[in-house]
Amino acid sequence: MKNDQSKPKSSKKFKLTFNRVLILITLAIFVIIACINSAFLYPDYIVGVMLKNIVEIGLIGLSMTLIIITGGIDLSVGSILVLSAMMGGLAAKSYGSAAGLVVCLLMGALCGMFNGFVIAKLNISPFITTLATSYLFLGIARGVSLGNSVYTFDATTFLGTTDIFGLPLQIILYILFAVIFYLILSKTTLGRRLYGIGLNENATKYSGINTNKVKMGIYTLNGVVCAIASLIWLGRFTSIKYDAGTSLALTVVTVIVLGGTSILGGYGDMKGTIIATLIMAILNSGLTVLNIPIATQAIVHGIVLAISLIAYALFNEKLKSSKIIQIDVQDSSTQ
Numbered sequence: 001m002k003n004d005q006s007k008p009k010s011s012k013k014f015k016l017t018f019n020r021v022l023i024l025i026t027l028a029i030f031v032i033i034a035c036i037n038s039a040f041l042y043p044d045y046i047v048g049v050m051l052k053n054i055v056e057i058g059l060i061g062l063s064m065t066l067i068i069i070t071g072g073i074d075l076s077v078g079s080i081l082v083l084s085a086m087m088g089g090l091a092a093k094s095y096g097s098a099a100g101l102v103v104c105l106l107m108g109a110l111c112g113m114f115n116g117f118v119i120a121k122l123n124i125s126p127f128i129t130t131l132a133t134s135y136l137f138l139g140i141a142r143g144v145s146l147g148n149s150v151y152t153f154d155a156t157t158f159l160g161t162t163d164i165f166g167l168p169l170q171i172i173l174y175i176l177f178a179v180i181f182y183l184i185l186s187k188t189t190l191g192r193r194l195y196g197i198g199l200n201e202n203a204t205k206y207s208g209i210n211t212n213k214v215k216m217g218i219y220t221l222n223g224v225v226c227a228i229a230s231l232i233w234l235g236r237f238t239s240i241k242y243d244a245g246t247s248l249a250l251t252v253v254t255v256i257v258l259g260g261t262s263i264l265g266g267y268g269d270m271k272g273t274i275i276a277t278l279i280m281a282i283l284n285s286g287l288t289v290l291n292i293p294i295a296t297q298a299i300v301h302g303i304v305l306a307i308s309l310i311a312y313a314l315f316n317e318k319l320k321s322s323k324i325i326q327i328d329v330q331d332s333s334t335q
Contacts, residue, residue, distance in 0.1 A: 112223020160235020
């Protein structure tokens, strides 16, 4: 009897993944806006306006992705940003730039740690906890500043205005953080634990992992990232008022959901968040270049988000059905 020879493997077919759909959406939006207004193509505008304006949201989106992967959320990020900037600015005014930098980072860490403690140790819902602390931190920021603006200092000016080889320092920092957070989520034990908590926290806990410690850690890290973002914010705008971060949390969550991370936890990746940040940058700057009214901009954002969610749902269904087919084939082959 002749032995069946295996056929040579054909080249891998191109698979249309959700992240690739996001990239296509990004390119389509960019091309459409560029065709309408060629000013959108200038490198100085792309780097100096479009990308710079999204750095703070992008940075917080990276750390918030870790939280949402676990099934949590942090609605206090805007208030943490403002409170950290204000405490740092006031400290710098009295004790110098170095003190302002340290106080800003410590304030962010303390706010994040407080959120993590209440959520992990007291077992209170992340939504309720961070909604409450957003008002708490906002009230503290208003109280310490007496309702006045707090102004930039040397360290923030350096972060907000320095260019290295023609590239703004804050964009370089974002790229560095994006690589680090991508590696944390996709290549480390911590990343696997975050997915485990999001999928089934009890099972993860019974496997010997201290889930409370992990959650406290990522909320603290998120607070520190908010503080870093506040330093960049203060450097770019030269001042900040207590209500500056009111809508920031909603924007950050929109970016993360746009990137395909499930708000229920357990699913998503950092690549989606990074691509979605770029989409948001193009939309924000492009609609401004086209002189689109603010109300219409909100509608466009909603349409893009809806398209992304529909695409994500379709890909999820396709993935589930393909897995079911594979299981059925394997079962039939064994009979």
